[in-house]
Amino acid sequence: MRFKTELKNIRVFSKLITAISALEKITWVRMDDDQVRFTVIPAVGSQVWATFAMDAIFENYHIQSAEPSNTINLELPIGPLQRALRSAISSTSASVRLTKRDGIPVLSFTIHTTTHDPSAPGGFNAGHATGGYDDDDGNFPAEVSLRGHEREKIITHDIPVRVLHPDIVEGTMQPNAREPDVHIRMPPLLQLKAISDRFTKLASTSNTSSRGAVSTSSPRLELSANMHGQLKLRIATDSLDVESTWDKLEHPELDPSHFDYPIEEHNCMRFKAAGPDKWATVRVDGKDWSRVLGVGRLDGRVIACFSNDNALILYVYVPQLEDAGGEESVVTYYVSSYSA
Amino acid sequence: MAIISFTLSEEGMGIFHDALGCISKFADEVCLEARKDKLSLSSINLSKSTYVCIDFAANRFFSAYSFQGQGQTREKFHCYLTIRALLSIFRPRIGADKDRESTVERVDVSADDGPGIKSRLIAKIFCRNGITATHALQFEVRNAVHASFREEEACNHWTISSRTLRQLMDHFGPGIELLDINVEGENVVNFTCFTEKAARTAEDATVLKKPLHTSIAVEIDEFDNIQLPEEHHIVINVKDFRNILQHAQITSGELSASYSDLGRPMRLTYHRDGVACKFILMTVLKDALPGLKTKKGVRNNQARPQLDAAAPPASDKPGVSAVGNSRPAAEASRTEPKVQQKTPVRPQRQSQFQIRPPPLPPASTLRSDSLFVTQDNDDQMWEPVNPEEDEDAEDIGRLEWDPNHVGHMNAPEIPMHALTLSPRTHPKEGSSATLPLAPRKPRTRNRRTWPRCLSPAWNPPRDYRRFASLASFRRDRERTVSCGGVLLDGHRITIVG
Numbered sequence: 001m002r003f004k005t006e007l008k009n010i011r012v013f014s015k016l017i018t019a020i021s022a023l024e025k026i027t028w029v030r031m032d033d034d035q036v037r038f039t040v041i042p043a044v045g046s047q048v049w050a051t052f053a054m055d056a057i058f059e060n061y062h063i064q065s066a067e068p069s070n071t072i073n074l075e076l077p078i079g080p081l082q083r084a085l086r087s088a089i090s091s092t093s094a095s096v097r098l099t100k101r102d103g104i105p106v107l108s109f110t111i112h113t114t115t116h117d118p119s120a121p122g123g124f125n126a127g128h129a130t131g132g133y134d135d136d137d138g139n140f141p142a143e144v145s146l147r148g149h150e151r152e153k154i155i156t157h158d159i160p161v162r163v164l165h166p167d168i169v170e171g172t173m174q175p176n177a178r179e180p181d182v183h184i185r186m187p188p189l190l191q192l193k194a195i196s197d198r199f200t201k202l203a204s205t206s207n208t209s210s211r212g213a214v215s216t217s218s219p220r221l222e223l224s225a226n227m228h229g230q231l232k233l234r235i236a237t238d239s240l241d242v243e244s245t246w247d248k249l250e251h252p253e254l255d256p257s258h259f260d261y262p263i264e265e266h267n268c269m270r271f272k273a274a275g276p277d278k279w280a281t282v283r284v285d286g287k288d289w290s291r292v293l294g295v296g297r298l299d300g301r302v303i304a305c306f307s308n309d310n311a312l313i314l315y316v317y318v319p320q321l322e323d324a325g326g327e328e329s330v331v332t333y334y335v336s337s338y339s340a
Numbered sequence: 341m342a343i344i345s346f347t348l349s350e351e352g353m354g355i356f357h358d359a360l361g362c363i364s365k366f367a368d369e370v371c372l373e374a375r376k377d378k379l380s381l382s383s384i385n386l387s388k389s390t391y392v393c394i395d396f397a398a399n400r401f402f403s404a405y406s407f408q409g410q411g412q413t414r415e416k417f418h419c420y421l422t423i424r425a426l427l428s429i430f431r432p433r434i435g436a437d438k439d440r441e442s443t444v445e446r447v448d449v450s451a452d453d454g455p456g457i458k459s460r461l462i463a464k465i466f467c468r469n470g471i472t473a474t475h476a477l478q479f480e481v482r483n484a485v486h487a488s489f490r491e492e493e494a495c496n497h498w499t500i501s502s503r504t505l506r507q508l509m510d511h512f513g514p515g516i517e518l519l520d521i522n523v524e525g526e527n528v529v530n531f532t533c534f535t536e537k538a539a540r541t542a543e544d545a546t547v548l549k550k551p552l553h554t555s556i557a558v559e560i561d562e563f564d565n566i567q568l569p570e571e572h573h574i575v576i577n578v579k580d581f582r583n584i585l586q587h588a589q590i591t592s593g594e595l596s597a598s599y600s601d602l603g604r605p606m607r608l609t610y611h612r613d614g615v616a617c618k619f620i621l622m623t624v625l626k627d628a629l630p631g632l633k634t635k636k637g638v639r640n641n642q643a644r645p646q647l648d649a650a651a652p653p654a655s656d657k658p659g660v661s662a663v664g665n666s667r668p669a670a671e672a673s674r675t676e677p678k679v680q681q682k683t684p685v686r687p688q689r690q691s692q693f694q695i696r697p698p699p700l701p702p703a704s705t706l707r708s709d710s711l712f713v714t715q716d717n718d719d720q721m722w723e724p725v726n727p728e729e730d731e732d733a734e735d736i737g738r739l740e741w742d743p744n745h746v747g748h749m750n751a752p753e754i755p756m757h758a759l760t761l762s763p764r765t766h767p768k769e770g771s772s773a774t775l776p777l778a779p780r781k782p783r784t785r786n787r788r789t790w791p792r793c794l795s796p797a798w799n800p801p802r803d804y805r806r807f808a809s810l811a812s813f814r815r816d817r818e819r820t821v822s823c824g825g826v827l828l829d830g831h832r833i834t835i836v837g
Contacts, residue, residue: 291724
């Protein structure tokens with residue numbers, strides 16, 4: 001079993017890992033010749049299944065195993081991975097390989113970096129810009145040249161990993177929700193998150209004040225969408241009922257080749273025909289939803305699929321990675337709905 | 341006439357406050373020692389592993405300085421004060437709307453002591469708006485305890501930019517305890533972090549709870565005035581080192597270290613105009629480093645008992661003025677000549693000045709760590725909502741992977757002195773804390789809302805491909821609408837040249 005690669009698009013990779021770190025401490029990574037997948041399945045809360053083309057985040061990679069398509073399954077702690085990627089963000093080059101240290105498999109990051117000195121007198125560029133140094137300050141040029149010769153440092157991070165046997169992986173199932181009723185392109189997640197978080201806080205405080213004790217369960221937000229470009233976010237407790245509505249949202253077209261029946265028979269057409277008052281609604285946990293919305297940092301395009309009263313699936317298409325050759329760079333969130 | 345009186349400018353007060361802030365990371369009390377030519381703040385931590393001393397030059401740092409020693413205090417005057425009180429007196433005062441009127445112009449400090457005189461340290465703060473605040477602090481007079489450091493023994497030394505060093509420390513993750521500074525390769529100095537726990541949790545189940553193992557190689561050219569033998573290791577406490585670097589970075593451009601071998605003290609120094617900072621850290625005993633040995637495949641389980649045997653006697657508390665006097669004369673006579681004060685430090689410094697890796701880093705580590713971590717500020721808005729606002733619990737909860745923190749979720753601030761001194765109890769606590777965190781496997785839960793079917797992993801109908809407009813999205817971005825010389829491109833507006 002061999003795996004060795006250089007990293008690219010580290011900033012995006014790092015953002016993804018930060019986004020999923022809100023949900024779980026461990027991620028399951030599955031790599032093969034073409035794709036790398038990150039899966040997070042918390043005991044409680046939403047699941048993430050992210051798929052990237054190997055090309056999107058790896059460069060000059062080499063992967064080899066006894067399994068078909070050279071598949072390697074690893075389990076690794078997200079915190080250390082996040083830390084390692086953070087060191088790599090400002091690096092000149094970073095590579096990763098699967099190896100062993102003290103008999104324990106590790107993902108070993110090798111990062112070449114320089115420390116930068118923002119307070120240093122601007123290095124050489126500043127000198128050229130001002131057309132030279134003050135003559136009366138003899139030490140100045142010497143100091144600049146000293147800074148300019150800042151050496152490269154090599155950082156190695158070893159992340160302990162567990163290599164998973166194919167049998168263990170076999171039992172893991174990806175959720176498959178009912179055929180959605182409404183699919184809609186989400187408004188900017190930062191907006192949605194700000195309002196969702198506001199609602200969640202409102203509900204927690206109103207619960208506290210009306211009952212005199214903090215309720216143990218997190219507030220439930222009600223999210224609804226119709227097939228007429230509208231998305232509604234609502235919080236209702238004993239003492240308050242607030243809602244926000246977005247409109248003029250886009251509905252992506254379905255690709256007929258993915259269905260074995262005519263598109264006209266799809267749920268969403270039924271919802272569309274029923275007019276703007278036909279809503280598909282899910283109830284989500286306020287805190288969990290906030291963690292899910294953290295994926296907004298990836299700046300992707302987000303399509304939400306609502307299965308009325310059942311589930312919400314978010315597909316986050318990551319543009320930076322698609323541009324980088326990863327046609328299929330999608331982060332999928334499975335958010336379950338509480339019953340009313 | 342007070343024995344000691346001095347005046348600090350506004351800037352001087354800030355520097356004085358920074359110095360106190362740095363010392364407060366190590367101890368609750370500070371020893372203020374005044375002489376004709378300098379004022380020193382010094383302290384030693386409770387486990388006697390770290391000694392700090394910051395000297396302020398009488399003629400360069402202060403706006404005015406006078407020392408009028410008499411009798412007992414002819415040479416020097418010293419007293420102990422609680423740092424917390426000093427910190428609040430010297431805190432920087434920022435007026436509303438940056439109103440310079442309410443800022444501090446200067447501080448006059450004086451202290452007097454003697455028969456029939458109230459022992460008080462008086463600080464008068466003169467604000468620009470005419471208000472004068474007077475603080476009177478009680479102090480305790482007792483002998484100062486100083487750690488000694490044998491210059492001639494410390495043949496290894498280097499100097500490096502304190503900023504560079506601090507930036508390097510940023511790369512280390514949370515939950516590490518020890519830093520190994522070693523020379524193993526050619527022309528490279530390695531900074532390697534590890535914890536003692538790393539060596540103990542080798543079983544498969546706990547592998548994922550091991551902390552990130554990080555090593556940073558720095559070329560020798562980056563150091564000035566460097567002298568290190570080959571194959572040399574020195575191991576120090578990371579938390580102390582970070583605290584020192586934080587102060588070093590705001591104080592001075594360069595930091596120098598000198599030391600000899602494992603188990604012998606290391607001295608770190610840096611200075612700025614009129615201020616000289618000196619730290620003496622005890623380095624970890626060779627035998628106490630199973631981690632270091634495991635790297636080479638050797639284990640040594642006897643390290644801890646030896647540490648125990650070398651533990652200081654109970655009476656040997658810092659700040660006990662009788663430390664020197666109570667010692668047998670024979671022993672006192674063996675005191676090294678370099679001891680700075682009359683309080684002798686025993687030649688067997690392992691016992692007097694003993695480090696053991698602090699068993700439990702205070703839970704507030706997270707907070708202090710964040711000072712060293714390049715924070716993506718823009719990222720803050722993506723953090724999950726936390727309606728109860730109990731940030732501490734949430735933050736520490738996030739560190740769950742670090743077994744250190746597990747037991748202390750509700751104790752965000754454990755002062756240094758609360759650290760258990762017996763090294764034997766520590767591993768137990770550590771390991772028991774790791775137990776509740778059973779290893780997790782990817783698994784499915786019977787989630788009420790995924791009732792229908794589950795596809796076998798990774799053979800799912802690739803739902804995300806279902807949108808025909810996926811491709812059209814991409815076209816979207818390229819499609820631009822011409823509108824009177826301005827291209828509307830989604831959210832961006834581009835002016836066409």
